[in-house]
Structure formats: structure tokens, C-alpha cells
Amino acid sequence: MKDLDTHLIAAHADQDGALLTALYTKAANQSDDADTQCFFLTQAYVFALEAGLPEASPLKAQLISAGRDLPTET
Amino acid sequence: MIDQTNLHAVRRPIDHANGLSNAHYTDDGIYLEERDSLVFENWAGLGVEAEVPDTGDTKPVTFMGLPLMLLRDKSGVVRVFQNICRHRGMILVDAPRNIEGAIRCPYHSWCYSTEGKLVSTPHVGGPGHNTSEGIDRSTLGLIEVRSHIWLGVVWINVSGTAPAFEDANAELLARWAEFDKPAYHGGADSSFALTVNCNWKLAVENYCESYHLPWVHPGLNSYSKLEDHYNILEPGHFSGQGTYVYRQLKGDNDTVFPDFDGLGDKWNEGAEYIAAYPNVLLGVHRDHTYAIILTPEGPGKTTEHVHIFYAAPNTDEDLRKRNAAQWKEVFEEDIFVAEGMQRGRNALGFDGGRFSPVMDTATHMFHDWVAGCLLTTRTRGEAAE
Numbered sequence: 344m345k346d347l348d349t350h351l352i353a354a355h356a357d358q359d360g361a362l363l364t365a366l367y368t369k370a371a372n373q374s375d376d377a378d379t380q381c382f383f384l385t386q387a388y389v390f391a392l393e394a395g396l397p398e399a400s401p402l403k404a405q406l407i408s409a410g411r412d413l414p415t416e417t
Numbered sequence: 418m419i420d421q422t423n424l425h426a427v428r429r430p431i432d433h434a435n436g437l438s439n440a441h442y443t444d445d446g447i448y449l450e451e452r453d454s455l456v457f458e459n460w461a462g463l464g465v466e467a468e469v470p471d472t473g474d475t476k477p478v479t480f481m482g483l484p485l486m487l488l489r490d491k492s493g494v495v496r497v498f499q500n501i502c503r504h505r506g507m508i509l510v511d512a513p514r515n516i517e518g519a520i521r522c523p524y525h526s527w528c529y530s531t532e533g534k535l536v537s538t539p540h541v542g543g544p545g546h547n548t549s550e551g552i553d554r555s556t557l558g559l560i561e562v563r564s565h566i567w568l569g570v571v572w573i574n575v576s577g578t579a580p581a582f583e584d585a586n587a588e589l590l591a592r593w594a595e596f597d598k599p600a601y602h603g604g605a606d607s608s609f610a611l612t613v614n615c616n617w618k619l620a621v622e623n624y625c626e627s628y629h630l631p632w633v634h635p636g637l638n639s640y641s642k643l644e645d646h647y648n649i650l651e652p653g654h655f656s657g658q659g660t661y662v663y664r665q666l667k668g669d670n671d672t673v674f675p676d677f678d679g680l681g682d683k684w685n686e687g688a689e690y691i692a693a694y695p696n697v698l699l700g701v702h703r704d705h706t707y708a709i710i711l712t713p714e715g716p717g718k719t720t721e722h723v724h725i726f727y728a729a730p731n732t733d734e735d736l737r738k739r740n741a742a743q744w745k746e747v748f749e750e751d752i753f754v755a756e757g758m759q760r761g762r763n764a765l766g767f768d769g770g771r772f773s774p775v776m777d778t779a780t781h782m783f784h785d786w787v788a789g790c791l792l793t794t795r796t797r798g799e800a801a802e
């Protein structure tokens with residue numbers, strides 16, 4: 344996890360949305376706790392959303408199915 | 418201070434009217450009053466559509482203190498939003514950039530679509546909980562400012578109370594209907610900005626009239642004499658001047674810019690220069706138009722943003738550069754009078770000055786419009802008290 348933290352800090356410094364999405368998704372996948380997992384999924388989703396990445400949709404779907412978000416109104 | 422601004426003297430017939438008094442050029446309180454009454458309640462120029470050419474492009478613009486952003490949404494529509502997050506009022510966009518997906522607030526990462534909808538509220542209900550009772554995203558979109566595109570200019574009505582743009586500017590749209598067709602911004606070489614130490618109204622006043630041309634622009638006098646000009650007057654809306662002797666710029670081998678399609682004979686050698694109240698100075702010619710958007714930056718400082726448009730894309734670069742340089746020279750020649758009048762507004766006992774009943778009709782019409790708007794809003798304010 345420490346290595347992941349280091350990568351995350353660097354990705355934040357570089358404002359690299361794609362890498363942030365990937366690293367936060369990895370952090371979520373490494374977590375057993377639902378709250379922690381959803382925290383990281385949320386982080387991943389927000390950076391994917393900002394960058395317009397296709398990962399945004401499945402991440403959002405995961406959060407909705409976990410009861411942590413609502414569908415986006417169109 | 419307001420009692421010192423004798424607006425009724427301004428509204429008298431021109432032959433015995435006074436101009437606006439000094440305070441209208443120097444006083445912070447009146448500057449704000451005029452911001453609200455003249456600029457925010459009408460259709461004002463904010464920028465040009467070409468500043469956000471691609472979908473997702475956004476540019477922050479501070480307009481008379483108001484933090485705004487120009488944005489071209491994913492469907493290509495240019496919109497204007499207040500540049501703040503609905504959460505804690507944080508500035509969202511601090512530099513021009515392209516929004517690839519969503520606008521993310523840099524503070525707590527609330528996210529907005531390019532259409533202004535609030536689409537994500539991360540952790541708003543606690544870590545990993547992205548909804549919360551009472552936070553209804555559908556009611557918390559970006560605050561959109563009413564906007565309209567005409568002649569390449571993005572016009573905004575901040576108060577939201579003005580008539581529709583087409584109604585508010587019906588006379589001008591009719592007058593220049595022949596120019597209501599695609600125009601192409603000349604690009605980086607066709608825009609420049611001049612910062613002038615004057616109140617924004619002085620730039621309007623100087624632009625309206627041709628009286629100063631032989632004195633301030635002697636270079637024009639060789640072919641465009643004072644008697645070749647006429648006044649343009651539309652009370653309550655716009656004023657300016659026209660010329661009968663516009664000469665096209667010519668390049669090597671007598672090349673010229675292409676004409677706008679379908680223009681009448683009037684425009685063969687005619688050109689018109691109109692101040693569209695409050696803050697947009699426009700010029701139309703057979704082969705190019707321009708817009709000067711005045712951005713007031715306080716009672717005594719104004720930035721003039723100049724943009725030149727052509728009838729076709731990909732016009733001759735050298736000719737475009739010469740045209741921009743020519744206009745820049747003319748507009749720079751006006752700076753000393755605008756700044757001189759501004760410094761003069763610190764004189765004691767100045768009564769606002771007088772107008773030539775023949776040569777200053779367009780300038781007086783602008784003063785009359787200013788006074789009329791202020792009297793209307795002051796009367797409205799008194800009635801509400």
C-alpha cells in the first residue's frame with residue numbers, strides 16, 4: 344500500500360487523471376472493507392469523470408449497486 | 418454623491434444639455450450603480466465565440482467583478498456560467514482549458530457537465546457515500562447567465578430581465594441584416610487588447626462621433642474627410658457614424674479580402690461604426706467586420722478587446738496582419754483623448770461639458786441613454802423603499 348500511496352501522490356502532482364483512475368481502482372480492489380472500497384471507487388470515478396474516460400460508467404455503476412450513488416439525471 | 422449627478426441636465430435637448438458629471442467617471446459607487454443599471458440589465462458584450470472554438474473549451478472571464486466562464490458544451494452550444502461551485506462558492510476554472518469530461522471543483526471535487534448539470538457530489542454523505550438527504554443535484558447546477566451570439570460576439574444579460582436579444586436590438590439587426598451571415602474570426606493575428614486609463618463610457622463617447630477624426634486621426638483625412646461622414650442615431654439603443662468613402666485594403670497584385678455575400682450597393686464604399694449600448698463598438702465593411710468589447714476594470718480603467726472577422730476562412734495572412742495593424746494604429750491614436758478626458762474629470766467645477774448640436778448628436782444620445790437608464794432604476798429603487 345505504501346508503494347501505491349507514493350504512486351498516487353505522484354499522479355496527483357502530475358494531474359494525471361487516467362493514472363489516478365487506475366490507481367484508485369487498484370486501491371479499491373485491494374480493500375476488504377466496504378466503506379474504504381467505496382471511498383476509493385468514488386475517487387476513481389471522479390477522476391474518470393473529469394477526464395472523460397470510459398471507466399467512469401462502470402465505476403459509477405459499481406457505486407450505484409453498492410447504494411452509494413444515484414443514476415445521473417439526463 | 419448621487420445628488421451631484423444632474424441627470425436631468427443631461428436629458429435636455431442637445432443645444433443646452435450638459436454631459437454626465439465627473440462622478441460618473443470617477444466615483445466607485447456610481448461605477449457600481451452603472452454596472453447594475455447600464456451593463457447588467459442590458460445585453461452587454463462579454464467576449465467572442467471564437468475564444469472557445471472547440472467543444473469542451475472553457476475560458477474564465479471576470480466581467481466587472483463577476484466571475485464568469487465561457488464554455489462550448491458537448492453539443493457545440495456556447496454558454497456562459499457563473500464560474501463558481503454551488504457547494505462553497507469556489508472558483509471552478511482559473512485558466513483557459515478544454516474540459517474532456519466534467520468540470521471538477523478543485524476544492525471538494527463536485528463535478529458538473531458542460532451543460533452545467535451537477536453530476537457528482539463525492540463523499541457528500543460521508544466517505545464513500547455520494548448522496549445525502551437535502552442535496553438535490555437537480556437543483557444545484559451551475560448558475561447560467563443568459564447569452565446570445567451575434568456578429569461573433571457573446572452578448573450577456575446578467576439580470577435576466579432584458580427583452581430577448583432580437584427584440585432589444587431589433588433596429589440594429591434590421592439595419593445590418595445584410596451582415597447577419599457567417600463570419601470568420603481572423604485568428605490570433607486578428608485580435609488584440611488595449612488597456613486604457615479611462616472610464617469605459619469615454620471609449621464609447623469617442624467612438625460614436627466623427628467630429629474628432631481630422632484632429633486625432635489625420636491619416637484618415639487624406640481620403641476620409643469629415644464631410645464624408647454621417648451620424649447614426651437610434652435613441653435608446655445605439656449611435657455612431659458612417660462613411661461614404663471606405664477603401665478596401667489591397668495587397669500584392671491588388672488582392673483584397675473577399676466580400677460578404679449579397680451586400681447592397683451602399684456598401685461598395687460605405688462603412689458604419691456603431692456603439693451598441695452599453696459596451697460593444699462595432700464596425701462593418703464590405704470585406705470585414707470588427708467588434709471592440711469594452712471590459713470595464715474600475716471607474717478609471719478599461720480594456721478594449723478587439724476582434725476582426727472576415728467573410729471567408731483562410732484569408733491572406735499578410736493582408737490580415739496589415740488590416741489588424743492599421744486598425745490598431747487608429748485605436749491607439751484615440752487613447753490619449755480618452756485618457757485626457759479621464760484626467761480632466763478630476764477638475765473642480767466641470768459641469769459635464771457641452772455638445773455640438775450638429776457634430777455630437779451620437780455622443781449626446783449615449784449620455785441621454787445613460788441618464789435615462791439611471792433615472793429609471795433610481796425611481797424604481799425609491800418606489801421599492
